[in-house]
Amino acid sequence: MNNIMQWPGRALARYLNHPARGPYPHLPADLATLRRILRPADVILVEGRARISSAIKYLTQSTWSHVALYVGDYAGQTLAGHTDLLVEADTELGVHLLDLQQLGDYHLRICRPAGLSDTDAHRVVNYVMARLGQQYDLKNVFDLARYLLPTPPVPGPWRRRMLALGSGDPTRAICSTLVAEAFQSVSFPILPIIRIESAATQECRDCVREIFHIRDHRLYTPRDFDVSPYFEVIKPTLANGFDYHQLTWDTGVPPPA
Numbered sequence: 001m002n003n004i005m006q007w008p009g010r011a012l013a014r015y016l017n018h019p020a021r022g023p024y025p026h027l028p029a030d031l032a033t034l035r036r037i038l039r040p041a042d043v044i045l046v047e048g049r050a051r052i053s054s055a056i057k058y059l060t061q062s063t064w065s066h067v068a069l070y071v072g073d074y075a076g077q078t079l080a081g082h083t084d085l086l087v088e089a090d091t092e093l094g095v096h097l098l099d100l101q102q103l104g105d106y107h108l109r110i111c112r113p114a115g116l117s118d119t120d121a122h123r124v125v126n127y128v129m130a131r132l133g134q135q136y137d138l139k140n141v142f143d144l145a146r147y148l149l150p151t152p153p154v155p156g157p158w159r160r161r162m163l164a165l166g167s168g169d170p171t172r173a174i175c176s177t178l179v180a181e182a183f184q185s186v187s188f189p190i191l192p193i194i195r196i197e198s199a200a201t202q203e204c205r206d207c208v209r210e211i212f213h214i215r216d217h218r219l220y221t222p223r224d225f226d227v228s229p230y231f232e233v234i235k236p237t238l239a240n241g242f243d244y245h246q247l248t249w250d251t252g253v254p255p256p257a
Helices: 002-016 031-037 051-060 118-129 142-148 156-163 170-174 177-184 222-227
Strands: 043-047 066-072 085-090 094-099 107-113 193-198 208-213 231-234
Touching: 031 107, 043 222, 066 118, 066 177, 066 222, 085 177, 107 222, 118 177, 222 231
Parallel strands: none
Antiparallel strands: 043 066, 043 107, 066 085, 085 094, 107 231, 193 208
């Protein structure tokens, strides 16, 4: 029975990952600049244009529908001769490597974990690399069918929960579970739940302390890395210096005949 249900699951995953019709208004990424500035454990957010992307962007009220982790030339691995590698998880391919060139046509954002040590950066990379080849059980097609509607009629408070709804593994491939788990493995915060507790002493009766609680990794979305106070947004045009005096503006004056 499971094998019978796997077939429609795979077919639906292929359909949802197929590019949607319509314009894609954003400029593509500057790959040459990205190659110079990316570091291992940088998070790359992607504004996808697959059919499933529209639903995820609606549910998260965000530009970003996908997330990948930059691993570079980790362990000397190459992919079709490329060494600028990333790890991503999706419904169709599971956890796999891709090269930066494959994202060249997309609108991207780099989110860098602030203050992450080199040791912990490699631990984060090790975490995702150890999961390469994991495939996702597609027998629960209901976990995928909800994304057939580009804008599911879901009340705002329930939208984040909808990304983790259901028991099937496709949910883990759609949301940011893999990357969130990798950072949680080194206790690096993304959007933790912070509770204030009393820390009163004889010297300071009004003292309090912040206690960080880990949010369920299944509920993280690509947007959370963008808005997290612990990740720095890296803009390639500014990373290597920017001088607005060097811009050439259209003055509206026609060129001489």
